[in-house]
Each structure stands twice: as structure tokens, then as C-alpha cells.
Amino acid sequence: MMTASAAPRTISVAMIDDHALVRSTLASWLASTPDIRVVAEASSADEGLAAIFELKPDVVLLDIDMPGLLAFEAARTIHVRLPDTRILFLSAFLHDHYVEQALAVEASGYLTKGEPPAALAEAIRAVAGGGVFFSPDVQARIVIDSSGARLANGPQTRLSTLTPRELEVLRYVARGLSKKEIAQVMHLSAKTVDNHSTSLMSKLDIHDRVDLARFAIREGLAEA
Numbered sequence: 001m002m003t004a005s006a007a008p009r010t011i012s013v014a015m016i017d018d019h020a021l022v023r024s025t026l027a028s029w030l031a032s033t034p035d036i037r038v039v040a041e042a043s044s045a046d047e048g049l050a051a052i053f054e055l056k057p058d059v060v061l062l063d064i065d066m067p068g069l070l071a072f073e074a075a076r077t078i079h080v081r082l083p084d085t086r087i088l089f090l091s092a093f094l095h096d097h098y099v100e101q102a103l104a105v106e107a108s109g110y111l112t113k114g115e116p117p118a119a120l121a122e123a124i125r126a127v128a129g130g131g132v133f134f135s136p137d138v139q140a141r142i143v144i145d146s147s148g149a150r151l152a153n154g155p156q157t158r159l160s161t162l163t164p165r166e167l168e169v170l171r172y173v174a175r176g177l178s179k180k181e182i183a184q185v186m187h188l189s190a191k192t193v194d195n196h197s198t199s200l201m202s203k204l205d206i207h208d209r210v211d212l213a214r215f216a217i218r219e220g221l222a223e224a
Contacts, residue, residue: 011035012037013037013124014042014057014059014060016041016042016043016071018063020043023043040052045068046068058085060075060088062074070171086127088108089109091113094112097220099141104164110138112137165196166200166203169196169200170221174217174222
């Protein structure tokens, strides 16, 4: 007696990228794959979170360089609210501090935008299945072993002394946000943001907000 084979599982994906052309191009290409379905698109993390929490996609494709809420902060929130949803970062930039933050928020992958669409589909399938996927350029910078993934040679810069929260505050400073605005975006108290600011100034030995912003910009933290 013949039995019908089970239908292949469809992987649901939410795509967040502020570049409309990139987002629509990738979404159109993924629509041609029989096992991947884009269920939500958004141009910012702030806009995308509500849809993600409602639809609970298998994978969130998250651009790193967007205005508004930082991608890493959004990833941390998604991980807490939806621990089964996998995070796959996509960026045109490849900096050690980006890779380090992606690993810190337990992302399942990091792709550079130079990858062909087929690699994106492969990455989505890999992380949806519980694996990890990194572009070759990213893979060359990390080590994956029984304890997880980490930078092969930890960044030997002053940025490496900062906590993830301090680094996020610094990125908002680079974008020109005031402490009050940073507190609102990060959903923290102004006092907490002030404490982070004081700590990162001490660690970086920079005690002027303008100089702090200039340092952050030089380090590529204002890229968006």
C-alpha cells in the first residue's frame, strides 16, 4: 500500500532592512523558493518587532545598519520573547565589533550583502534547522567549538573593553542622540544611560561628548 509523503516544511521569514530595493529584491527571490515564505517586511527594527511578535516567524533576517532601534538590541529582545526564532544578520559591513555583538546576542548567522541570493536561502534553511551559517569572510574571523562561537582573535581595541550595553549607547551617541533620546529608544531610565555613558567614557579615557562621538564615528559605529 502506498502512502502519501509528508509535505515539505515551509520556513517562515521576517525581513527587516531599511533599503527598500534590497528588501524587495531578496523577498522576490525568496518567493521563488518552495520551502521559504516571507511573512513580514519592515524598514526598521521598531516597525518590525510588532509583526515578529504577532507572527512568530522561524527566522528573522535582520540588517545591522538601520536608523532607530539598534539591530542588536532588537535581536536581544526577540531572543527573550521568542527563543525559538532564529536571528540571521545581514550587513554590507564587516567589522569585528559587529561580529562580536552578533555572537553576543546569540545570532545563528551573519551574512555579508555580497553573498548571492542562493547563499541566503541556504543560510535560512541551515539556521531554521538548528544550525549556524556565516559568510566565508565572517567564518574566517571566528572559531566554533563545543562552547559556541567566538572571535578567533578578540579585538585588540578600546572597544573590546565595553559591555554590549555600553557599545549600544556609544553607537547612539555616534548618531547624535541625546541621553534622553537614547533612554527612550533603549527603554532604559535616563539614570541608567548616564551610568553607561560615564562608564564608557572612563574605559575609553574620553571625557567630552563631542570627542566621544568623533571616536565612535571613526570606529564605524555611525554607519547606517
